[in-house]
Amino acid sequence: MAKKKKKTSSVATNPTPSRAAPASRTASASPNTTSASALTSASTTSSIYVDDERRAPIERIPYDLLEVICQWVLTGNPTDRVALLQFAISSAAFFAPAIRTAIRERNHDHIFIPLEPQRVAKDTWPWTDGMSAPTAEYVVDRPPSPWVKWLLVMPARTPDRVHVPLEGKKIVDLPRLSRKWTTVPIALHQLAHYTIAEDNQDYPIPRECRHLAVFDRWETFDEWPRYPDTLVSLELGDFTLVEEDAFYDVAAHWPPTLRSLTVKVSHISRNEVLKAFYRHLPTTLTRLILEFECEVDRYPDDVGGGCRPVLTRALRSMTALQDFVHDFLRIEDVIPVVDALSWRTASVDTAPMRQITLGLIVPNEAPAGEVRPPSRDGFVVAHLDIAVKEWENWDPVGEYVHTVLSTLQAPTLSLRVALPKWTEDSVRDLVDALVSPTLQDLKLTVSGAMSPPESIVMGMSGSQCFPLAALDAAALPLTLTSLSLMRCLSSRVLARFVDKGWTLPRTLTRISLADNDLTAHDLKALQPLLPAGLQHLDLSTNKIHTLVTPLPPKLRTLNLAFNPTLSDELFPQLWILSLPNTLRKLDIRMCNLDDEFGRLFVDVRRRIGLSRAGWPKLQVDTGLTNFSLDLGYTSNRFSLSVYQGLVGASLE
Incomplete structure (x- = not known):
């Protein structure tokens, strides 16, 4: 008797759309919901059910391993999510693990839910009132009912399931595209990433959401949404600090699972409100990013004054903190803040610091008193990024800033320093103080405006331009493989400031000289100095x-x-x-x-x-x-x- 063939599953079968009730801000799934979860394998150690005689070797890979491959695809830039969905439609065996990974895994540099969700208006492309949503994002289909349906946008396909690349093509030149084969309904409870904006405030938050972003002024909410118990990371954009008790609802119920908090502050009324904000920071964080995007008239003149004790106390309580970013910190508060982070090393359970990024505000005059180097035994930080963001007159405070920065902990892997002005002494002092024997990446740049005009540069002395020769190759570690000198080299006269016999470290494999207005004449002076083993060279934004x-x-x-x-x-x-x-x-x-x-x-x-x-x-x-x-x-x-x-x- 002839052996019956197994039935071949169709490629990229669309699951039945799910429906989520908006009764509460934290949603629960409808009992009748079937969705992308139906596509997952019943056994994670078995391969997807496809006709044995027609399967390629890669289609026989177990489901778990296919998920690992899909996660690896997402380790690059944001466009890799598009590549992942193209991988999904290439075989029925790949569809389930690729879709599951696209829903669950997070790319830190890409907002998966668009800021303004587009509502489906048509059955043919473009489905929305405007242009079609990009592949790997979501559109919202909200029919005349209390239910909301989210659709994941796949690579565009025709009714015959033929993939049609949209890049570089006009609408009139495209064949008829199918909404059915270009979208996948996703159950709300399956979404792990969610963004709240003006257009979707009334939509429910997925009950298993792990990464939430709020890009609308929190004052516009009638009631601040309740955080899901599964929340791991939270980003608050356009956040205003106007009244002390106004944002208590935001900080009243931090979930115990919260590990990452990013706050982009757009307005500070007075320092008392900033103190209250510091006081209510959660203690469970491993990553804290405070970005101050205030315009000049939207923060007090003495911003940060008197806030040091509250901020340092909050940092000492965060024993799990590994990444700390504060881009609007007074130079006087740098040493106490870093001391607070190093003080945590006395605890056995304290996590090592991965990253410290500080944007500094410099006063018009150097503060009185001597800067004493603190003792930070056992304190280790992998990446240190220091940038002077605001100053009015650099010369009176330049030496003070150099002294303060020299007291910081030398990072073990990467160092970036941005100053308004570099001198031979400042280069050598900071290199001696902050370059560790294990440093791999060094970035030195100029804060603020672009390079000075050519007429000014031609009359400069070596002390006024970046002293390239001050980077003594013998003083740099043998582990250094990457060097970036951006917005600081002297255009057209670079050769004048390079000493005879000076050379770049031979260990470098990556060099960036971007944004310096360099000319071919400058490259002629630099070309003999480039290491023979150089693999990556950035000469962008110059005059070559x-x-x-x-x-x-x-x-x-x-x-x-x-x-x-x-x-x-x-x-x-x-x-x-x-x-x-x-x-x-x-x-x-x-x-x-x-x-x-x-x-x-x-x-x-x-x-x-x-x-x-x-x-x-x-x-x-x-x-x-x-x-x-x-x-x-x-x-x-x-x-x-x-x-x-x-x-x-x-x-x-």
Whole structure:
């Protein structure tokens, strides 16, 4: 008797939409709900049920391992969520784990729910009153009933389930797209990420929400929503501190599961309110980010005055805190705040600090009294970021700021310092004090305005420009692999301030010289100093018209974005055709390039060839390309054929 074949499951079968009652702000699922959860495997150790004779080897992978692969896809930039959903529709075996991962896992740099949820208005694309929501975001379908239906936007497909890429295409050129095969209904209780904005205040919060963002003024709420008991991270945007008791509802019921809190303050009426805010911070946090986005007239002149004891007391109580960001702190409070964080090391259960980021407010005059270096035995911080945000007259307080910063704990992995002005003494003092023997990443930059005008720079002495030679390679650790000098180098006269025999550390594999207005003349002075093992070079936002060759032989990424003067080169083949075969990523956005340059880059792509997977090894980012519309002077002007040769998957 012939053996019967197993029934093959259809690819990307849509689950039945769920409905969530808005009776309370914390929602419960409807008892009749079936949703994306129906797609998960009954056994997490077995593979998805697909016809054995038609399955590829990857389709036989167990469900748990497929979920791990899907989580790995989300470790990159926000666009990887789109790639994950494209992976979902490529096979029935991948659909369930990919959708589950897209719903549950979080990408910290991407708001998964759009700020203004779009309501479905049509059955054909675009389904909303405006343009279609981007892939990997949500639209809201709210029919004339008390139920709300969330739809996850998948890659666009036709009624025959054929994928149609939308990028670079006009609406009139698209075939008929199917809402049914381009969206997946998601049960409200399955959403782990949620954003409250003006348009969806009346929608219920998922009862199992773990990551909540509120991007609307909290004063506009009739009643502040109750936090779900599962909440792990909370972000409050446009947060105002006007009255002491006005935000008690916000802080009255912090869930015991809360680990991450981000508050973006837009208004501070007086310091007493700021004290009350510090006093009500939760003690369970591992990550605290306080960003002050106030305009000049929306905070008191003595902001932070008298708040030091309350803030330090709150920090001492957070024994699990590992990441601390405060971008509006008085320079006088830096040492007590860091001492409060280091004081916690006396406790056995205290977690080590991963990150300290401080934005400093500097007074017009240096405070009276001697700065005494504190004792912080056993205190370790991996990443330290210090930036002077506000100052009026730097010279009277510059030495005081350098002294205070020199007392900070040297980070073990990365250091970033932004000052309004660098001198030879400040570079050497801070390098001696803050560069540890294990440091891997060093970033030095200038706060505030861009580099001074050329007429001023030409008359500067070495003490007024960033003293490049003050970075003594012998004083830097052998572990240092990344160096960034942004907005601080002297354009056109860089060679004047480089001592003979000085060189960059040979251990560097990544260098950023972005945003310095450097010219080809400056690159000529720098080119012999580049390490032979350099793999990543960032020259974006400069005034370069050509590159000095030869380039480092192991270069893998080259960023030339926002260099519109590149189009001035009469013989671009001299440097373009010299790009090494090791190059894997090239950024030429907004460089005012035309087809003459584009064809040379296409030749380089062909020379570098294909990977073992059949994809071009060199990926080129061209940014906005002016095919027919006026996108501005600096946009590239490639024809469609050249553009496809630069970014397409084929090298023919």
